[in-house]
Amino acid sequence: MPLQITGALGDPDLIRLxxxxxxAEWPQHHLVDLPRGISRHVVRFARLSGKVYAIKEISERYARREYQLLWDLTRLDAPSVEPVAYVTGRDEGLDAALITRHLQFSLPYRAVMSGTLRPETLTRLLDALAxxxxxxxLNGFYWGDCSLSNTLFRRDAGAFAAYLVDAETGELHPMISDGQRLADIETAHVNIFGEMLDLEAGGLLHPSIDPMETAEDIVNRYHRLWEEITQSEIIEEVDWHKVEQRIRRLNLLGFDVAEMMVRRKVGTGRLIVRPKVVDSGHHQRRLLRLTGLDVEENQARRLLNDLDGFRVATGLRHEDEAIVAHRWLAEVFQPTIEAVPVPMRRKLEPAQIFHEVLDHRWFLSEEAGCDVGLEKAVRSYVEQVLVHKPDESALLPESDAGLDSAAAPESEAV
Known part of the structure; x- marks a missing residue:
């Protein structure tokens, strides 16, 4: 069978690899070093035409299946890596290969969970995974192998956003059953406990972090979030404001309520209320609609808060929201990013830089006892903070991520 690459190829050089x-024996000049996680398979990263691809050796059956599942997740706008193609017909004895696009500014959990990891940071990682x-x-996807190793994390304002990078054991259904959900969370519990023990054995876990408590914590966080999103709520008819409070709580969690199911409880004056359709990315969609900026959920929330503050400070409370957003983009956001030297902009995403500049401005203003202004804050942030940060774009050096390249695990777990 001749070599065949199937997929949405955007780079003809892929066929020349x-x-x-x-x-495992590919020449180094084809590859790029990136922080790595753990995987059952051999994974390497190739750079072509300025883009970085993750390539995983896997059997033809699973390569084809995972490629389709990743496309289905992309279509559903679920947080996952983007599939590019799968390769079959390699030389005799060689497995097929799955190609995905490397997720820029992302880190495997081992690059985050070093000996300096604070419990607060672990909490944010677990929140992101939940x-x-x-x-x-919610999309009907049963993962089958939920773990930190099969996840990538991107910084999202003061939190993290998590992305699936291994759909090999996944299944997509019109609706997931309670049994499948519970099986997924039990798998997560077991896997994360093992990963914590592994970090502890390697001296990479803070002494205050208990592996068993961490594994149980992810289960509790998942159940709390799932119940908040899906549970029915019984209220008195006069307490309709509680429905609005429920919607606001869901919005703060980053979810939109597209519909509500409301029915009267037989023989009473009470109503049974349940969110019928819930979509994630509430703040992301609002910011994208107003400014065209496509960022993570918490970053979007922070930028929208600054936009709202700009509206008040400029006396534009009654102006059309789209006009205010255009002025904020031109007068605040873009000048802030442009004030950062070009070589340093690749260290973090623009939205993350803006978020950190706002934080830095607050600290400087607290010290000075007055608002120091955005221009001074940007200059100080670049000189005192950003210059010391590692590069988190696609070409992130392994040493900057706290990983020893000689001791790095086999792959990123695509």
């Missing part, structure tokens, strides 16, 4: 050679699992389940 040394597919006749086992992935949100990811809930979003997948």
């Amino acid at each position: 040394p597919w006749e050679t086992p992935l 949100v990811l699992l809930v979003r997948l389940h």
Whole structure:
């Protein structure tokens, strides 16, 4: 069978990679070093035409299946890596290969969970993983192998956003059953407990973090979030404001309520209320609609808060929201990013830079006893903070991520 690449190819150079050679033996000039997680398979990263691809050796059956599942998740706007193609017909004895686009500014959990990891940071990672699992389940996706190793994390204002990078064991259904959900969360419990023990054995876990408590914490966080999103609520008819409070709570969690199911409880004056359709990305969609900026959920919330503050400070309370957003983009956001030297902009995403500048401005203003202004804050942030940060774009050096390249695990777990 001749070599065949199937997928949405955007780079013809992919066909010229040394597919006749086992992935573990590829020449270094084809590859780029990136922080790595743990995987059952050999994974390497190739850079072509300025883009970075993750390539995983896997059997033809699973390569084809995972490629389709990742496309289905992309179509559903679920947080996952983007599939590019799968390769079959390599030399005899060689598995097929799955190609995905590397998620820029993302980190495997081992690049975050070092000996300096604070419990607060672990809490944010677990929150991100719980949100990811809930979003997948709302889309009818059974993961089958939920773990930190199969997840990538991107900084999202003061939190993290989690992305699935391994759909090999996944299944997509019109609706997920309670049994499948519970099986997924039990798998997450077992896997995360093992991952915590592994970090502890390697001296990479803070002494205050208990592996068993961490594994149980992800289960509790998932159940709290799932119940908040899906549970029915019984209220008195006069307490309709509680429905509005419920919607606001869901919005703060980053979810939109597209419909509500409301019915009267037989023989009483009470109503049974349940969110019928819940979509994630509430703040993301609002910011994208107003400004065209496509960012993570918490980043969007922070930027929208600054936009609202701009509206008040400029006396534009009664002006059309779209006009205010255009002025904020031109007068605040873009000048802030442009004030950062070009070589340093690749260290973080623009929205993350803006968020950190706002934080830095607050600290400087607290010290000075007055608002120091955005221009001074940007200059101070670049000189005192950003210059010391590692590069988190696609070409992030392994040493900057706190990983020893000689001791790095085999792959990123695509």
